[in-house]
Amino acid sequence: MAEETKKCPFCGEEILAVAIKCKHCGSNLSEKPAADVEAKSDSGDNIGYILLLIPVIAILLMWVWIYNMTLLENPGSKLNIIGIGTVLITAILAAYEANQLGFGKATDEGKKKESGPVLYFLIILLLWIIGYPLYLYQRSKKGKKNLLVGGILIAIVFAISYFMMASAIDELIGKLRGY
Numbered sequence: 001m002a003e004e005t006k007k008c009p010f011c012g013e014e015i016l017a018v019a020i021k022c023k024h025c026g027s028n029l030s031e032k033p034a035a036d037v038e039a040k041s042d043s044g045d046n047i048g049y050i051l052l053l054i055p056v057i058a059i060l061l062m063w064v065w066i067y068n069m070t071l072l073e074n075p076g077s078k079l080n081i082i083g084i085g086t087v088l089i090t091a092i093l094a095a096y097e098a099n100q101l102g103f104g105k106a107t108d109e110g111k112k113k114e115s116g117p118v119l120y121f122l123i124i125l126l127l128w129i130i131g132y133p134l135y136l137y138q139r140s141k142k143g144k145k146n147l148l149v150g151g152i153l154i155a156i157v158f159a160i161s162y163f164m165m166a167s168a169i170d171e172l173i174g175k176l177r178g179y
Helices: 034-066 075-101 117-126 128-142 148-177
Strands: 005-007 014-016
Touching: 034 075, 034 128, 034 148, 075 117, 075 128, 075 148, 117 128, 128 148
Parallel strands: none
Antiparallel strands: 005 014
């Protein structure tokens, strides 16, 4: 006689109806009802949208605030603060969300452990242009919305804006010095 099954509300895989923990994703099924799971899923997508919004705000700051500065206001250092701040904030938020989603935890015995929050933090921190969109894709493996396309476009526009602004500042300094 076959045992009754149901779908896990977290990952959608088939599990026994009496299960209290999903054998696929490791989620505790007795902790929250399905309505709470849906709310948790939405809040996770909110973090993803915030991850997309932070570089957009930085791009706007570059083109509206930094672009209109004089050299006496030291736009180069402010541009660097915006760039470093964007990378650091997105790395911290991605690591936080990765931890909330359970990245880095092996769910089955003998299964290879996946990348964890610390690794995502370091990849985004050290190689933002690749790590940032990569994380926005990887989060979809935990049931969140795939934000890869938006992440790639925003990363490209952010990088181009940053380097164009830095180049323009260097050019103005060069003209001022007579180079």
